[in-house]
Amino acid sequence: MKKLSIKDIIEFRRKSDKSKKTFAANMQMEKEKTSSDGGGDYWISSISAISKSFKLNDKKFIDERREELEQKYDKTDFQRTKTMYKRNIDILYIFEDFDFAKLKPEKFNFLKKNKKDSILLIKGLDFKVTPSHLFTYSSEEIDEIGAIWFVAKLDGFREEELGMFADILYRYLKIHYSKDYTISPKYCIAVDVVNKFSITYQQLEIGEIDNIFLRTVDELKKLM
Structure with missing residues (x-):
């Protein structure tokens, strides 16, 4: 099981x-089931940056990750990948002013x-x-x-x-x-x-x- x-x-x-x-x-x-929103790693880019910012009490990790994903978004032509980047980017924008x-x-x-x-x-x-x-x-x-x-x-x-x-x-x-x-x-x-x-x-x-x-x-x- x-x-x-x-x-x-x-x-x-x-x-x-x-x-x-x-x-x-x-x-x-x-067999492990893959979730409909892309599996456990789908949100790793935004969650890992948020988690690190929480731990080190520094929002720069959120800003840096967002900029990194925006660059990747512009470089890829695969729509599915672009969508994943965009969803993670949107979350990072939300957390730029979050009070941890x-x-x-x-x-x-x-x-x-x-x-x-x-x-x-x-x-x-x-x-x-x-x-x-x-x-x-x-x-x-x-x-x-x-x-x-x-x-x-x-x-x-x-x-x-x-x-x-x-x-x-x-x-x-x-x-x-x-x-x-x-x-x-x-x-x-x-x-x-x-x-x-x-x-x-x-x-x-x-x-x-x-x-x-x-x-x-x-x-x-x-x-x-």
């Missing part, structure tokens, strides 16, 4: 009842990710979890940990869909880091870079955003 992503679960949720059955059957095949400060504590330290921790077993299914950054900080003498995940989809995400990234991100932190840190719901953040909005696990916790992750997983499991 293939390892699932949150995008897989979102794609499943958006389908008709009939299509969900076919989708569930396909999920049991080993609201997404992180005032004082914190980044924590190195461990690649072997990227697969979570949830209700018998393997899920890939690849946050952009992990960071630790102290709050009232308590060592806390947070994480941020910059994600993209061609048509963007609905609030409850983006909330699924925040949910599994919180589970990831709880499984791997709860022995050494208190998990921060406030700084467990998923960011939709296409629609430029974010969801925290805290919003799920207090019921501000409907948490649909486990319900959707249960629905998929029943069809498998």
